[in-house]
């Protein structure tokens with residue numbers, strides 16, 4: 219018992235920070251590309267749209283998730299990633315060449331680049347899954363938290379397989395839309411959703427001193443979600459339209475249920491002071507409910523509003539959650555690594571100036587608001603994207619500031635001979 | 636009651652004291668805030684002492700893990716918390732609201748992740764390694780230092 223357990227603080231500070239900084243660089247690239255192509259695209263299947271979406275999902279979201287998991291999984295499970303420095307570096311390199319090749323492949327419609335990108339991305343995701351599952355199994359626990367994590371990685375594995383298969387469809391081997399839809403469902407309703415709920419079950423009670431989530435959610439929701447995803451995949455492949463509709467409605471209902479519970483938990487939190495992360499959380503959960511309702515109605519009424527659904531899911535729900543998490547985790551990590559090196563005069567409040575964080579988040583809210591006008595006046599998309607570009611640049615500057623603060627203070631480290 | 640239950644409850648009580656101090660602070664009631672903060676600090680330091688002087692050495696001996704393993708990491712984090720207490724003392728006494736909140740934020744996250752590791756790992760180990768004397772140990776903890 220307890221073999222492989224460790225309380226050593228893994229990994230080094232630079233690992234999550236490197237992933238976060240790279241992630242935000244892709245956010246900047248995303249803004250620039252949206253600005254460039256926004257007026258020329260009309261369908262979600264166009265190659266430019268697929269390229270831009272993946273800059274956001276893999277370039278930004280996946281980098282953030284990998285960086286955060288390298289940091290959080292060991293703390294939550296008391297087990298460390300093996301060889302974390304080397305492995306994180308390898309994954310970082312593969313992931314980046316992969317994304318760049320993949321995006322170039324779509325933009326230039328180049329088969330070799332698409333294959334190279336697809337293979338490298340699949341390898342990085344599979345390797346990350348393997349490493350994380352190894353860390354999880356080393357903990358030798360099989361509590362609800364561990365089960366949730368395993369479920370999210372299972373969804374990720376399946377999503378990667380279907381994503382890769384969908385890519386083959388671009389060369390005419392399979393029906394891309396079917397495989398692509400299963401890929402998206404397993405990514406969003408599976409990997410991202412289950413990961414967010416797993417982390418929230420722990421983080422919300424901890425950070426906000428709130429009540430635990432009900433145990434039926436913690437123990438059952440991930441199973442229900444996986445079963446629904448398999449039904450969805452089956453219905454999609456067999457073209458069972460009624461089952462497909464039912465599975466879509468139920469998948470969205472899980473999201474609504476979780477969102478409502480998380481809002482309730484936050485409302486009853488004991489740390490009553492409202493900081494910006496609480497606002498962002500409410501905003502994200504409100505959008506999660508809205509996205510799910512839109513998705514349900516679009517399917518019931520057969521209207522095509524994929525762009526809006528994608529926008530509210532990625533930009534209205536996942537983005538603000540990440541933004542909130544970054545401003546909780548980065549100042550703490552910076553301070554924590556300094557003080558565990560016996561540098562005690564650093565203070566978390568000085569790692570990133572509060573007014574710069576607030577300004578960045580306000581820019582994000584402003585750009586979100588501007589995007590809402592795009593259906594009425596298409597050129598608003600340019601304005602909204604420019605505002606979001608500034609928000610992303612400021613986010614980058616803020617994280618750089620944290621890193622500089624760390625570099626400056628770590629020099630004061632006293633080395634005992 | 637097991638060792639784990641007793642120590643876990645104590646973690647929750649400390650969390651609660653800090654949130655109360657911050658509530659007063661938020662409402663500008665600085666004297667009440669200071670009093671609650673001091674209560675939080677004393678309770679937390681008392682808890683650290685129970686671990687460092689009593690529980691950890693006992694576990695190290697019983698399990699043969701020595702003093703350089705997980706318990707050492709926990710001691711290091713206690714030292715980090717103590718360095719925060721020094722700053723929080725200043726902030727609460729000088730009525731520096733923003734600074735007190737941001738230090739409280741560090742303290743909260745530090746303790747939460749610290750407690751999580753103790754509850755998941757060390758206390759669980761104590762429950763099994765020290766099972767025979769559990770009742771006696773809990774009684775001793777209840778009266779510790781009194």
Ligand SMILES: [Fe+2]
Nearest residue numbers: 683686709753
């Ligand atoms: Fe402790």
Ligand SMILES: [Fe+2]
Nearest residue numbers: 642686750753
């Ligand atoms: Fe403790």
